[in-house]
Amino acid sequence: MLRPIERVVDLLDPKLNQIYNVDIEDARARVLSGNPAAVRAIDGSFALIAVDGVTVRLARSMDRPMRYFLAKRHEGPALFVSDRIDTLQRALTDAGLGDQFHPSYTRMVPAHYVVEIALVGCPDPDPAYTRFFTPSRNAVPADRDEIGRQYIGALATEIEKWLRHIDSETSCAQPIGISCSGGIDSGAVFLVTYDAMLRLGLPPARLKAFVLNVGDGPDVEQAREFLSAVGLSMFLEEIPGRLDDLDVEETLRVIEDYKSLDVECAAMGLRLCRGIRERYPEWHHLADGDGGDENLKDYPIEENTELTIRSVVNNLMLYQEGWGVGRIKHSLTYSGGLSRSYVRTYAPAARYGFAGFSPYTRPQVIEVAEGIPFAALTGYDVPTLYSLKGDIVRRGVKAITGMDMPIFPKRRFQHGATPVDTMRRKFAGSEKDYRRAFERLYA
Secondary structure (H helix, E strand, C coil): CCCCCCCEEECCCHHHCEECCCCHHHHHHHHHHCCHHHHHCCCEECEEEEEECCEEEEEECCCCCCEEEEECCCCCCEEEEECCHHHHHHHHHHCCCHHHCCHHHCEECCCCEEEEEECCCCCCCCCEEEECCCCCCCCCCCCHHHHHHHHHHHHHHHHHHHHHHHHHHCCCCCCEEEECCCCHHHHHHHHHHHHHHHHCCCCHHHEEEEEEECCCCHHHHHHHHHHHHCCCHHHEEEEECCHHHCCHHHHHHHHCCCCHHHHHHHHHHHHHHHHHHHHCCCCCEEECCCCHHHHCCCCCHHHCCCCCHHHHHHCCCHHHHCCCCCCCCCECCCECHHHHHCHHHHHHHHHCCCEEECHHHCHHHHHHHHCCCHHHHHCCCHHHHHHHHHHHHHHHHHHHHCCCCCCCCCCCHHHHHCCHHHHHHHCCCCHHHHHHHHHHCCC
């Protein structure tokens, strides 16, 4: 006999919520209200469901994937909610509804929106979307020192809250890991975390900087140079791997997506997390710099034929959210921008039991970034835009920590763990190939 199905089946792990200023019931009540200001005031990381009769409201932060599937029953529709597509499939199968499932029928709650769904039967009405985070543009003076101070100051505040939350959750001192290539974003996270621990009176011996080396990757030497320049070489720990450790099909299964760069990045993330887990079975907290490129618009525009510097500079949170809800190119199955692609970081960490954290995904940090007057600072010049991030972060780290941070040229995580040509031989498939391979997992 099949077990009864609730109107809403919440498959999310509530322990993954890291909310600093209210308890979980208060946070759910804010989501239930649908009041965007009340939801925006939830401080931390969350994926929340609230139900009132046939009305369901869902909201999440950037770093928490949240998917749902609306199933048909004789008794009326049932909403299944999880962070993973395969979890939704298993739950539907267990409930005798597996024949309704297809991965393309799942939906992603976009970051920074309250999604309202009415469980009223067939045909199902479209969800309603209410934005709860709308940062002001051009709100910061066109002064690079001031921008750096505000941006890295916001980063430091989020890191301090994270460290305090970790220590409030347990009586023993938990180790703190940073995925650190010595690049601008991960390097700043490491230095600001180190500085924050000293200011909070926490022993820095709890801290490690992990760098992945899958065969002669340039990141190892870069991380050594970076930490040596600031006198912190003793914190670096290399995690070795082999190219044969990287499994394309397993990566697709873990991230449940098929964008080529995200597949490459996630494959390296899986190897890093696996290596740390094998070495430290009890380790739990792992931070990184994901989102820093999106915040300061540091992606090669020429690699995407849809983009111009004006579209990048003039569209609110383009890299964080894609073209946005209600636009033709917004994917209902996957969302857009970092709202979609953060799974490349979240899923590998979750696969190996880590609680991941990137301060760059927090609204307070994004708010400063979106307030930067990019047009005034760059004059819509592409090379000037590319040089902006390193200059702002360097100035900010100096202002907040007093340290002179070395700046290296931009390099993607997957291209630092192993040489680019080697990576391209291993991951030779196109996005279309990966999409077909992913769909075969559910054939």
